Amino acid sequence: MAANFVAPYLVYEALDARFGDTDALIASAVPPLLWSGYELAKAKRLDAVSSLVVAGILFTLLATALGGSPRLIQVREVLVTGAVGVLFLASLALKRPIIFYLARAASARRTPEGETEFEALWENPGVAEGFRMMTAVWGVGLICQTGVMVWLAYIWPIPRYLLLSPFIGYGILALLLGWSLWYGAKRKALRALAAAHARSKPQDR
Structure with missing residues (x-):
């Protein structure tokens, strides 16, 4: 929270009057970039938030090179989130939606047999339908989130957006997660999948 949200706001407030909106927003991306670099060096991985931040920073560089406005730079992360939502919906055309592969990867990190067990669970009745429903809801939800955040970016002053938008x-996202937990508990096939996942032990490090 400090690196990804509080620090960018403070950097923007400190530099805006002297350097202007665009340069201050670009500078506000430095603390999350440093944090993501530290996390990658220490844990050899990026969490979901930091991954979106890094993708947003790359988008910032592209938008700056193309002469992007401060508002465009301001919504860099949410545009990446919207792209993820589109990817979720597009994956419904595949045999297995993208959420299945994300869940399988998480299971494989927990136990050496996690990927094989997950593949077997996919064949259970109701599992495929459950994953497709969750992929559809998350895809629509992420796109709606992007729409709300872009709207706020254009009607709010930049400091208010930086402080409150997270x-x-x-x-x-909490609403989407709460729905996912409710939906998973409601469907017998997904309850069995969650129980099997919970019984697996993390791999020794």
Whole structure:
């Protein structure tokens, strides 16, 4: 929270009056970039938030090179989130939606047999339908989140957006997560999948 949200706001506030909106917004991307670099060096991995931040920074560089406006730079992360939502919906055309592969990768990290067990569970009745429903809801939800955040970026002053938008964005994600837990508990096939996942022990490090 400090690196990805509080620090960018403070950097922007410190530099805006002297350097202008565009340069201050670009500078506000430095603390999350440093944090992501530290996390990658220490743990050899990036979490979901940091991955979106890094992708947003790359988008910032592209937008700057193309002469992007401050508002475009401001919504860099949410545009990446919207692209992820589109990817989720597009994956419904595949045999297995993208959420299945994300869940399988998480299971494979927990136990050496996790991927094989997950593949076998996919054949159970109701599992495929459950994953497709969750992929569809998350895809639509992420696209809606992007729409809300872009709208706020254009009607709010930049400091207010930098300070409050993370809480709104995470609130929407919390609603999606809460729905996922409710839906998983409601469907017998997904309850069995979750139980099998919970019984597996993490690999020794």
